[in-house]
Amino acid sequence: MRVQCASLMLALLATPSVAADLASAEPTAPPAPKIVTSVERHWTSNALDSEFAIPDWYSLIRGSLQHEWQIDDGTVKFGAEIQATRYDTVKIEDDRAGALLLDVTRRVSPALELRGTLTYRLSTEGDDFAIGPFIIGTRAPKQVFGAQGQAGIDLGGGTALILELANAYELLGESRFQDDVLPRTKLDPDKNRTQVGAKLMRTVGPAAYGVSSSAQFVSVEKLGSPPVGLSLAEYTLQAEAGYKGQTGASIAGALGVQMLRGAHDIYQSMRPTWRVAVVQPLPHGFELRGAYFGRFETVDSDDPLASWLQRGEIEARFLMNERLTLATGAFAELKENLLYENKERAHGLYGEASFQATKAVSLVVRVDYTQRFLTVIDVEKKTVDAFVGIRTKI
Numbered sequence: 514m515r516v517q518c519a520s521l522m523l524a525l526l527a528t529p530s531v532a533a534d535l536a537s538a539e540p541t542a543p544p545a546p547k548i549v550t551s552v553e554r555h556w557t558s559n560a561l562d563s564e565f566a567i568p569d570w571y572s573l574i575r576g577s578l579q580h581e582w583q584i585d586d587g588t589v590k591f592g593a594e595i596q597a598t599r600y601d602t603v604k605i606e607d608d609r610a611g612a613l614l615l616d617v618t619r620r621v622s623p624a625l626e627l628r629g630t631l632t633y634r635l636s637t638e639g640d641d642f643a644i645g646p647f648i649i650g651t652r653a654p655k656q657v658f659g660a661q662g663q664a665g666i667d668l669g670g671g672t673a674l675i676l677e678l679a680n681a682y683e684l685l686g687e688s689r690f691q692d693d694v695l696p697r698t699k700l701d702p703d704k705n706r707t708q709v710g711a712k713l714m715r716t717v718g719p720a721a722y723g724v725s726s727s728a729q730f731v732s733v734e735k736l737g738s739p740p741v742g743l744s745l746a747e748y749t750l751q752a753e754a755g756y757k758g759q760t761g762a763s764i765a766g767a768l769g770v771q772m773l774r775g776a777h778d779i780y781q782s783m784r785p786t787w788r789v790a791v792v793q794p795l796p797h798g799f800e801l802r803g804a805y806f807g808r809f810e811t812v813d814s815d816d817p818l819a820s821w822l823q824r825g826e827i828e829a830r831f832l833m834n835e836r837l838t839l840a841t842g843a844f845a846e847l848k849e850n851l852l853y854e855n856k857e858r859a860h861g862l863y864g865e866a867s868f869q870a871t872k873a874v875s876l877v878v879r880v881d882y883t884q885r886f887l888t889v890i891d892v893e894k895k896t897v898d899a900f901v902g903i904r905t906k907i
Contacts, residue, residue, distance in 0.1 A: 546580040553877075553902035560603040561641050564892045565648065571600040573900070587619035605650025605691055610636035624667040632659040642690070650691035653700065656684040671717060677710040677727075702734035702742045714753070722754040725767070731811060733776075743818045743852075744776040747809055751786060761794045773809045773851075775818045780851055784809070784821065798832035815857075816850035823847045836869040855889035877902045 553573040560569035577594040592614035600606050612634040620626045634657040642649045661679040668674055683704040687697040707730045714723035727749045733742040751769020766789040774781045788806040795801060803826065810822040828842035843862040850856070861883035868876045881898045 544581060546578055548576070548578050548907040549905070550574075550576045551902055551904040553900045555898055555900040557896060557898045559894060559896040560600060560606055561648070562894065562896065563641065563643075564894060566895070567603060569600050569603045571598055571606075573598050573902075586621075587617065590614070590616040590618075592616075604639070605641060605652075606639045608636070608638050610634065624669075626665040628661075628663040628665070630659075630661040632661075633657070634659075649694060651688045651700070653688040654686035656686075658682045658684075670715075672713070672715045675712045675714070677708070677712075679706075679708045681706045699736065700741070702736040702740075704734070704742070705732040706730070707732075712753075719758060720754070720756045722752075724750075724752050726750045729811070739817075741817060743779065745811065745818060746774045747811060747819075748772045749786060761792065763790075763792045765790050771809055773811075773819060775851075780818055782851075800830045800832075802828040802830070810848065814848075814850065815855075816853050818852050820851060821849040838867045838869075840865045840867070853889065855887055857885060857887050859883065859885040873906050875904045877904060 551574070555571050555573060556568070557571065558568050559566045560571070561567055574597045575595070577592065579590065579592045581591075582589045592612075594610075594612045594614075596608075596610045598606070598608040612632065614630065614632050616628070616630045618626065618628045635654070637652060637654045640651050640653075642651045659679070659681040661677070663678075664676045666674040666676070683706070685699065685701045685703055688700045689697050708727060710725065710727035712723060712725040714721055729747040729749075731745050731747075733740075733744045736742065749769060749771045751767045753765075753767040755763070755765035757763040766787070768787050769785070770783055771786040772781070772783040784807075786806075786808045788804075788808070790804040791802065793801045805825040807821075807823040810820040814820040824844065824846035826842060826844035828840060830838060830840045832838050841862070841864045843860070845860040846858075848857040848859075861881060863879060863881040865877065865879040870876055878901050879899070881896075883894075883896045883898075885894045886892070887894075
């Protein structure tokens, strides 16, 4: 399945007309590449993100480059990104990652537009492995190969149909233990994610509404006994609507049903799914944002299969002047593991101040507080993270 899907994505990128343009078309007035960098200095009260609260300082460095070329009836975009985290003391938590992206858009006719995207990400993540009262550091490499193809069809009368096919292959390497106290072992399985989707939307002035459907199939390598991960299929059908006013206020939402089925009929459930997001500008430089959703979580889950996730968040921003922006926000979430039957309750809040020193440089000061409680193992984790950062744009 992975090879077939990747071949189809490449076919979207390499139709004769697109290939001819990529080979012969000269870029017209190409803009300069966009470069964004940031350097942050953090203090955290819980470097291991566990019940063993160890405070530490760490540095976080990010950098990205994006460049876009205009071709006949389309665009070509290239992107690169790096990120590195380095702790002063708890070095087993150091992380490094880099990613590449190639995106091609082509308008084949007035009613048809094609888009193809290829991505690659390489990372090495540090973590802690607890054995009784002892904590051993682990480090494992991870590669993700991704491909996506989209077709946008203008049906006339403000109605559009969008078809999508995507595939991502996650390749996990063997984990290396701190000081080689244990032999290298593969702790996480390889995964292949395939997703197909269709969305039919109609636009009437500032409003848009329609219906969407998608199916995701996750094939998981068999690893361990009992296995640490299970294959699954997820299906979603929902109605969508949105509105954006002239003042900048907007509301977007979706309501539907999701069904998740685990391999070997180990689990099957159908639940309602929802999503709503609101933006409301207020007088005197204030702005409120809020979001609330409920869905199956198949990517960031501690469960061998998946979790059911509900999360709500709200944010207030205040533009004091052209240079200084203040912001504060809060969130609450409930994550239910489907097979472990564990519930993870979390809430937190943050405060941030951003000062635009120059057109290209801004200074950021932020403090985050998060509290999590895991019911089955009766573990509570509290974390305070504070940082000062410099962000630049070229």
